[in-house]
Amino acid sequence: MPTTERCARISKIVAYSSIILLIIALLVVTILSVLPNYIDDTECSEFTYPPNEMSYAHYGDGTVEVSWNIDPIDVRCGVAYNLTFIYEVAPQNQQISDLLIYEVQDLLYITWQKPQNLMGCPVTYYISYSSSLVDESTYTDIIEVRIPLDKFCFRLSIKIEVLVDWKHNSITPHEYYTTPNVENFRVDDRTESNIVLRWDPHPKGERCFLLYKIVRIINEEELEVVETRLNSYTFKFNYCEDTRFIITAFSSNSESEPVAIDATQCT
Known part of the structure; x- marks a missing residue:
């Protein structure tokens, strides 16, 4: 066989071998890239685990965000998740x-x-x-x-x-x-020139700064008005004057009913 023909045949063999080796290499690369994701039907059919580390966040605008970790097997086995929200609303117009x-x-x-x-x-x-x-x-x-x-x-x-x-x-x-009031308004003592008026202290009067106003009326004419935070007051007094006293208790935003006594003592 001439030398020229022998060289041509060797060149063809080398070329075909290179093509075959290239095809084999491509097949190997393809198989290796697909193999890690290949799992038989038995493994996927036995997948019964729920999502792990599931959590949710409830925001003030009414939206709910749900999240969980995804396992690689979820993707390979084509696992799908169905989310069901149960939302219970409390009855309206709640009253204590x-x-x-x-x-x-x-x-x-x-x-x-x-x-x-x-x-x-x-x-x-x-x-x-x-x-x-x-x-x-x-x-x-x-x-x-x-x-x-x-x-x-x-x-x-x-x-x-x-x-x-x-x-x-x-x-x-x-x-x-705590309504202001006057209880047991009375003449506690009298002399020829003085009269002492007294009334029962309000249980919260001193603490709540009750103010008592006493009006002295002589012969139907209002002659004197005094104010006190105590539960007694002494007036100069003439027995024979037609004298009447009216007392009213005041708080910061209310007042009691007026209480009156007559103090004339002429005989």
């Missing part, structure tokens, strides 16, 4: 009931019953109170309030709001009164 206001040892207690049928929803109570001597305050998440009575006088306005499911429901304000 049995509101009680009572005093024990100079403390004011405010108690009430929780709203019913909340369907498991969390409840927050917002309580504000105000009076003539106390700035408005707010308490959160409390069932009982104690307010020292020496911090307010005569009138306490209470408003309670129930916050359920991001809805405000206002409660009608309740009011607590």
